[in-house]
Amino acid sequence: MESVDRVTLSPFDGFGHGFVDSRHLAPGEDENRLRFTQVPQDGYRQLTEEEIQRLKANGNSAADWSEILVKDPFDPATVRRNSFSGLVRLGPFVRQLVGFHDFFVEVGVTDSRLVSCDILSNAAVHNCPYISHYIIGEECIVYRVGELQTTDHSKFGVGIVKEGEDEDVRVTIDVMNEAGGREILPFVGMNSADAWLWAKHRGRPVLMERLKAFTEATATAKRGLYGTVGRHSVIKSCHIIKDVAFGEACYVKGCNKLKNLTVDSSQEEPTQLGEGIELVNGIVGRGSRVFYGSKAIRFVMGTHCSLKYGARLIHSYLGDNSTISCCEVLNNLIFPFHEEHHNNSFLIASLVMGQSNMAAGATIGSNHNSRKNDGELVAGRGFWPALATSVKHDSRFASFVLLSKGDYPYELDIRMPFSLLSDRGQRQLIPAYWWMYNLYALARNAWKFSVRDKRRDRSVAIVTDFLAPDTAGEIIKAIDLLEYWSGVAILGRGADRDEAARQGREALKAGIKVPVIAYDMENSRLGVRILKASEGWTSYHEMLLFYGMKTVSDWARERGESFSQVLKTHPDAVLEDYVNLGGQLTPKHRLEELMDDIEQRKVRSWDEVHACYTQLASLYAEDRLNNAIAVLEWLAHRRGRKIEDLYGEWDRKCIGLSGYIHDQALSSRKKDYESPFRHLTYDDEAERLAVLGKEPDEVPFPLPCYIGVSWA
Numbered sequence: 001m002e003s004v005d006r007v008t009l010s011p012f013d014g015f016g017h018g019f020v021d022s023r024h025l026a027p028g029e030d031e032n033r034l035r036f037t038q039v040p041q042d043g044y045r046q047l048t049e050e051e052i053q054r055l056k057a058n059g060n061s062a063a064d065w066s067e068i069l070v071k072d073p074f075d076p077a078t079v080r081r082n083s084f085s086g087l088v089r090l091g092p093f094v095r096q097l098v099g100f101h102d103f104f105v106e107v108g109v110t111d112s113r114l115v116s117c118d119i120l121s122n123a124a125v126h127n128c129p130y131i132s133h134y135i136i137g138e139e140c141i142v143y144r145v146g147e148l149q150t151t152d153h154s155k156f157g158v159g160i161v162k163e164g165e166d167e168d169v170r171v172t173i174d175v176m177n178e179a180g181g182r183e184i185l186p187f188v189g190m191n192s193a194d195a196w197l198w199a200k201h202r203g204r205p206v207l208m209e210r211l212k213a214f215t216e217a218t219a220t221a222k223r224g225l226y227g228t229v230g231r232h233s234v235i236k237s238c239h240i241i242k243d244v245a246f247g248e249a250c251y252v253k254g255c256n257k258l259k260n261l262t263v264d265s266s267q268e269e270p271t272q273l274g275e276g277i278e279l280v281n282g283i284v285g286r287g288s289r290v291f292y293g294s295k296a297i298r299f300v301m302g303t304h305c306s307l308k309y310g311a312r313l314i315h316s317y318l319g320d321n322s323t324i325s326c327c328e329v330l331n332n333l334i335f336p337f338h339e340e341h342h343n344n345s346f347l348i349a350s351l352v353m354g355q356s357n358m359a360a361g362a363t364i365g366s367n368h369n370s371r372k373n374d375g376e377l378v379a380g381r382g383f384w385p386a387l388a389t390s391v392k393h394d395s396r397f398a399s400f401v402l403l404s405k406g407d408y409p410y411e412l413d414i415r416m417p418f419s420l421l422s423d424r425g426q427r428q429l430i431p432a433y434w435w436m437y438n439l440y441a442l443a444r445n446a447w448k449f450s451v452r453d454k455r456r457d458r459s460v461a462i463v464t465d466f467l468a469p470d471t472a473g474e475i476i477k478a479i480d481l482l483e484y485w486s487g488v489a490i491l492g493r494g495a496d497r498d499e500a501a502r503q504g505r506e507a508l509k510a511g512i513k514v515p516v517i518a519y520d521m522e523n524s525r526l527g528v529r530i531l532k533a534s535e536g537w538t539s540y541h542e543m544l545l546f547y548g549m550k551t552v553s554d555w556a557r558e559r560g561e562s563f564s565q566v567l568k569t570h571p572d573a574v575l576e577d578y579v580n581l582g583g584q585l586t587p588k589h590r591l592e593e594l595m596d597d598i599e600q601r602k603v604r605s606w607d608e609v610h611a612c613y614t615q616l617a618s619l620y621a622e623d624r625l626n627n628a629i630a631v632l633e634w635l636a637h638r639r640g641r642k643i644e645d646l647y648g649e650w651d652r653k654c655i656g657l658s659g660y661i662h663d664q665a666l667s668s669r670k671k672d673y674e675s676p677f678r679h680l681t682y683d684d685e686a687e688r689l690a691v692l693g694k695e696p697d698e699v700p701f702p703l704p705c706y707i708g709v710s711w712a
Helices: 049-057 192-200 205-216 433-437 439-451 469-491 497-510 533-559 563-569 588-599 606-638 643-674 685-692
Strands: 068-070 083-085 088-090 097-100 103-106 108-110 113-115 124-126 134-136 141-149 227-229 234-246 251-253 257-263 278-284 295-301 306-308 312-318 323-325 328-334 338-340 346-352 356-358 363-365 377-379 389-391 395-397 406-408 420-424 426-430 516-518 528-530 578-581 584-587
Touching: 097 141, 103 124, 103 141, 134 141, 141 227, 192 205, 192 328, 192 346, 192 578, 192 606, 205 588, 205 606, 406 420, 433 439, 433 533, 439 643, 469 497, 469 516, 469 533, 469 578, 469 584, 469 606, 497 533, 533 563, 533 606, 533 643, 563 606, 563 643, 578 588, 578 606, 584 588, 584 606, 588 606, 606 643
Parallel strands: 068 088, 083 113, 108 124, 124 141, 134 227, 141 234, 227 234, 234 251, 234 257, 257 278, 278 295, 295 312, 306 323, 312 328, 323 338, 328 346, 338 356, 346 363, 346 377, 363 389, 377 395, 389 406, 426 528
Antiparallel strands: 097 103, 420 426, 516 528, 578 584
């Protein structure tokens, strides 16, 4: 076997030089070609002979003192017991303290080795045995960092290749599928809509090439960029930091290893990295926090995310405002507002469309509960698998599906939104469960997500309303399915579809109890048993009516119009499919137009794509209005009448539904106080009140409320 020398000897004279190999430099360029664009040369001067002598007296050494440049005012007393190699630029330094919270150190550089670095105005670098090719920003603190180094080919977590590199070094993230095939290239500022656009539409090769080109344009392929520690950042007591670009106002302490990263941060949205973490090949979004032994490899975290208590995030995109604690998350694309807090939960190879919660013991995972490693799971927003739930891939779930505890042995295609699925030997499903039994949770989640949205960049306008165009479309399809399945229960599995749907509709409307089985929601001969089919069918109609009437009435009231005026000014409302674009809802035809524009080079960068998201967000209110009108027309058509004929009845019905929502939400909340089992652990009423507080007489957040307007 041929031996490879891993440790080499080189002449000392070249230390600090040759950062970029000459073969990667154009005529007239040197190794500082990019460095001088990051920090211009203006204002620096060479040391005076007196300053050199004072620095030597302070225990400093330099390979070449002529390469140590400073900016005035510069006090040599701030620089002590250091070793300098290559071009090092310092200051201005004035002898004073720089502090963060209750931690204060002197401005300047002490007890450190600097190799070709820039230490900017009034920064503090202390007890750092090796800092190479870094720019330390104004008023930063870098304290007791074992290694802080940048290589000439650093990509700072972005999915590009540098000059002279092979394609196989490119960092990709294999979301949604363990076996690959949906890989995306990370870039700074990537949001969940970008990741979904890229990972989902693999059948459009031109689109894929354009998105790759967009990403490559976000960073230079030239070698020689320096790592940065942004202004007002603090880095202390860390072991290894290599090829990391830190934004402004980062707070980093006690990390084990940070490698090939961009840590995006700003004064308004500071990012924090804490004790024992290891992050490699990724992007950390603004305002995010990673603490307590967490690990992330090949990842992108959106803004205001949290990883803590040993969480593992690998080959995944994590959407804005999400939190993962303890558990293992591999090969996923996760939309905003995802919660996962338990060490034994397990999320693998999935697209989870946000506003979701993974309970302890939940196992969602490809070949970990199947024979294949290329399975996938798609879950609409509001996906809640309960304690100790195991789901087999490939499976698909509508919005707001709750899974009760159980092992689900077959692939599932649950197209009933707001439903409860349980495992009782034969799978059982209650459609519209949330509307009938837990409106408190529905309303609270919609409220809490909106008030907890910490993003400053709202280019993706996250929709948190549980009644919206996407769920309205799912409800309409669910009604059709319930009617057909009920008809099959009456006529048999070979019945004509139209006749089965007609008879099923009549039976559901009349409240006739029939044993309804859905044979196309589970990959088994048993099928899924539908419980409370008639109640669910009625509830779905109530949800559609409330959504449609409230949306149109709110629009009319805000503009001082009547209900009929709104209908007259929107005569072309049609039902159409909506897509969840990373948390933002938009009609499918608008997404198709965006992808066409990208392929035709009318949209030419990720910045322009994001501007398109903002434009789509500006159209959403009217798109939603058109959808609501179309829903009302669908409801009226089913009764063979017009909206104007039904308006009075519907108006009264929606006033009643507002009361129903209030009463159901309050009733759900009071259950925590009224159950006698909630009193078992308290010796007396005083103790219970001290712990639980007073029984609520109102819901502590706003509920959806219908306020009607006149017809004409």
